Amino acid sequence: MVSSDRSPERSRPEISAPRAPATRRIWSVEAANVDSSRTGSTEALLAMIQCWREAGTMDTASVGFDTELHEARMREAGYTVIDGFLDSGALETFREALAPYRGTHRGRNDFEGFNTERIYTLVARGRIFETIATDPRLMALIGRFLQPNFLLSASHAISLNPGETAQDIHSDDGFYRQRRPRPPIGISVIGAIDDFTRANGATEIVPGSHLWGEPGDPGRPNDLAEMEAMLVPMEIPAGAALVFCGTLLHRGGANVTDRPRLAFTNQYCEPWARPQENFWLAVPREQVREMSPCAQSLLGYEIAPPFLGMVSASHPAKTLEPGWMPPVVAQRP
Numbered sequence: 001m002v003s004s005d006r007s008p009e010r011s012r013p014e015i016s017a018p019r020a021p022a023t024r025r026i027w028s029v030e031a032a033n034v035d036s037s038r039t040g041s042t043e044a045l046l047a048m049i050q051c052w053r054e055a056g057t058m059d060t061a062s063v064g065f066d067t068e069l070h071e072a073r074m075r076e077a078g079y080t081v082i083d084g085f086l087d088s089g090a091l092e093t094f095r096e097a098l099a100p101y102r103g104t105h106r107g108r109n110d111f112e113g114f115n116t117e118r119i120y121t122l123v124a125r126g127r128i129f130e131t132i133a134t135d136p137r138l139m140a141l142i143g144r145f146l147q148p149n150f151l152l153s154a155s156h157a158i159s160l161n162p163g164e165t166a167q168d169i170h171s172d173d174g175f176y177r178q179r180r181p182r183p184p185i186g187i188s189v190i191g192a193i194d195d196f197t198r199a200n201g202a203t204e205i206v207p208g209s210h211l212w213g214e215p216g217d218p219g220r221p222n223d224l225a226e227m228e229a230m231l232v233p234m235e236i237p238a239g240a241a242l243v244f245c246g247t248l249l250h251r252g253g254a255n256v257t258d259r260p261r262l263a264f265t266n267q268y269c270e271p272w273a274r275p276q277e278n279f280w281l282a283v284p285r286e287q288v289r290e291m292s293p294c295a296q297s298l299l300g301y302e303i304a305p306p307f308l309g310m311v312s313a314s315h316p317a318k319t320l321e322p323g324w325m326p327p328v329v330a331q332r333p
């Protein structure tokens with residue numbers, strides 16, 4: 001299910017990640033046959049802009065994943081649940097890979113959760129986490145909402161520990177201050193590593209709220225109590241994944257049990273939006289070089305058409321080539 005191309009010799013990523021419907025086109029520097037000596041020129045950039053090729057497609061139906069159905073649910077209710085997203089083996093691998101990082105970070109405010117442990121930049125902390133973040137089913141589904149070459153915005157494990165209180169109701173792309181109602185700028189995934197129950201803090205969502213306008217707009221409750229009454233706890237089993245629009249109102253619930261509730265969240269954003277986590281700085285390039293093309297793209301080593309994300313007028317994947325030096329250094333007089 002997950003790309004295994006990790007050849008360090010590969011100089012530019014194949015833009016074949018299954019992240020857009022077949023009708024979409026993904027721009028490719030590679031297809032533009034741009035050589036490094038020309039990449040500094042406006043002419044080269046214009047040549048790149050004109051060069052497009054078909055997006056890769058993923059036959060998700062052959063693995064029993066109905067992308068259309070999940071897309072329809074998300075458009076209507078703002079969320080969907082992928083049952084059995086992780087099997088028991090993957091859950092075990094997840095726990096084992098996370099174990100060395102447990103106890104390294106505790107929430108510093110009510111939103112992170114004073115009784116919640118979050119392990120950030122999860123995507124780069126083990127192969128299993130990269131595999132999950134680049135899962136083709138997610139890529140296909142998210143590609144229905146976000147533009148080609150969308151980015152990973154946040155990636156962390158969440159251990160909601162006993163005594164944690166409910167979060168404020170929020171939407172995950174609310175920090176992009178664009179008037180609602182609007183299409184989502186982000187898509188969030190919350191995966192259950194433990195069973196989610198009402199008592200252990202299952203994520204609570206307000207179905208349909210992704211379509212609401214701003215506070216005070218018609219059709220949106222202003223009263224917090226009224227909104228809280230609309231919350232539905234996502235009591236999903238371990239291995240299931242909740243996928244929802246960044247505009248959907250939700251919160252982490254309160255954990256009134258004596259055991260932690262372990263989960264992960266991967267959030268994705270439009271390729272023109274600023275990701276929450278600055279992965280360029282957080283993940284060493286030597287490590288990115290060893291990641292799959294899809295992961296590299298999600299971390300920003302790809303360009304959003306026409307050339308957002310370029311590095312001194314070159315493709316950002318060039319920075320992964322052995323011996324690459326920033327032009328501001330290499331060309332310093």
Ligand SMILES: O=C(O)CCC(=O)C(=O)O
Pocket residue numbers: 111158160167172190201202203204250251252253263
């Ligand atoms: O842990 C959860 O169930 C939800 C977490 C959440 O919504 C967040 O941290 O933004």
